[in-house]
Amino acid sequence: MPVYTCTTTQSTLATDTKAALATEIARIHAEINHVPSTYVNVVFHELAPDSLYTDGRPASPVLVNGWVREGHSAADTTRLATEIATAVSRITGVPSSRVLVVMQSSPASGAVEGGRVLPEPGQEQAWMDASG
Amino acid sequence: MPVYTCTTTQSTLATDTKAALATEIARIHAEINHVPSTYVNVVFHELAPDSLYTDGRPASPVLVNGWVREGHSAADTTRLATEIATAVSRITGVPSSRVLVVMQSSPASGAVEGGRVLPEPGQEQAWMDASG
Amino acid sequence: MPVYTCTTTQSTLATDTKAALATEIARIHAEINHVPSTYVNVVFHELAPDSLYTDGRPASPVLVNGWVREGHSAADTTRLATEIATAVSRITGVPSSRVLVVMQSSPASGAVEGGRVLPEPGQEQAWMDASG
Numbered sequence: 001m002p003v004y005t006c007t008t009t010q011s012t013l014a015t016d017t018k019a020a021l022a023t024e025i026a027r028i029h030a031e032i033n034h035v036p037s038t039y040v041n042v043v044f045h046e047l048a049p050d051s052l053y054t055d056g057r058p059a060s061p062v063l064v065n066g067w068v069r070e071g072h073s074a075a076d077t078t079r080l081a082t083e084i085a086t087a088v089s090r091i092t093g094v095p096s097s098r099v100l101v102v103m104q105s106s107p108a109s110g111a112v113e114g115g116r117v118l119p120e121p122g123q124e125q126a127w128m129d130a131s132g
Numbered sequence: 133m134p135v136y137t138c139t140t141t142q143s144t145l146a147t148d149t150k151a152a153l154a155t156e157i158a159r160i161h162a163e164i165n166h167v168p169s170t171y172v173n174v175v176f177h178e179l180a181p182d183s184l185y186t187d188g189r190p191a192s193p194v195l196v197n198g199w200v201r202e203g204h205s206a207a208d209t210t211r212l213a214t215e216i217a218t219a220v221s222r223i224t225g226v227p228s229s230r231v232l233v234v235m236q237s238s239p240a241s242g243a244v245e246g247g248r249v250l251p252e253p254g255q256e257q258a259w260m261d262a263s264g
Numbered sequence: 265m266p267v268y269t270c271t272t273t274q275s276t277l278a279t280d281t282k283a284a285l286a287t288e289i290a291r292i293h294a295e296i297n298h299v300p301s302t303y304v305n306v307v308f309h310e311l312a313p314d315s316l317y318t319d320g321r322p323a324s325p326v327l328v329n330g331w332v333r334e335g336h337s338a339a340d341t342t343r344l345a346t347e348i349a350t351a352v353s354r355i356t357g358v359p360s361s362r363v364l365v366v367m368q369s370s371p372a373s374g375a376v377e378g379g380r381v382l383p384e385p386g387q388e389q390a391w392m393d394a395s396g
Contacts, residue, residue, distance in 0.1 A: 023188030056287030077374040085376040096379035103374035110209040110235035115228035155320030242341040242367035244349040247360035
């Protein structure tokens, strides 16, 4: 269901680092938003050095954009962003000053996976049971 | 006006497949949201196998993110997501279990094309007439 | 804090052009949204010619997606989108008919930078002072 998109420059992240970060994001998301980690997608965009700028200068931040279904509490969303930001720094070695995590959401009713409209938050179990 | 961004791994989609899918997304969007297909943008990000993960493991889903102007009905947005998800599976051959379509929206007043702020839903004709 | 993502085809933008556009976007954002330009991130995705379509045909628009914290006025967001669209055409030479700027936002409470939750609009100074 969720999609986390990490954007940085080439050579910032080794393959092992990407796999480890994807695993940790899946774990954090599963714990806070009550969705099995099997549904958590993580995408990495690794760009040329002249394709990423902060303050008009080439830079190497790690920008994480997370999409989740609308309807989770603000407190849970804050916790999600905070724990993922911490994980990014710990796993990649990039200092927190260069790590930005932004959560976005939109209604589950406008999202489809496995051919079915996603469940509202709290309705996950019935949705998964019906996927038989 | 709308932008559909499809993210998957390299070699999942042939060039012909991308063109066919872009055409079908434009057709579906035009029909449901009443915007000529000439305004429909479709982007493909095709990533290395070690840049896309589901559940912490390398995977090849097709993730579609659609941006539309805020103000369409929830029913239309559900129909849009559902029809596009069906089209993705039919055209790419990727099973629906690996296809996720997410629609997002924001106010037309915060979007500019052709140098002009986009019209609110329902005001498209006047906007296009004025583009002279 | 903000992230502007520019998507176009390869060879549409020279490196100098990207740097100039990133600088101008940072300047415009800083002026309108009262955040120092040091916080403005600009990302460029440059795709193969068969990865970007308008109306089902290969095309070379410049698609700009801006993320900002929720809570700025609609008028400011309109101005931001309009000034950035104008800057894109002026700096890249791409005609405005092929330039689309879309602003999106989500709550500051769901975004983390430098290990801290972002400030609500209007609270930037206190947040920056506390970053010691």
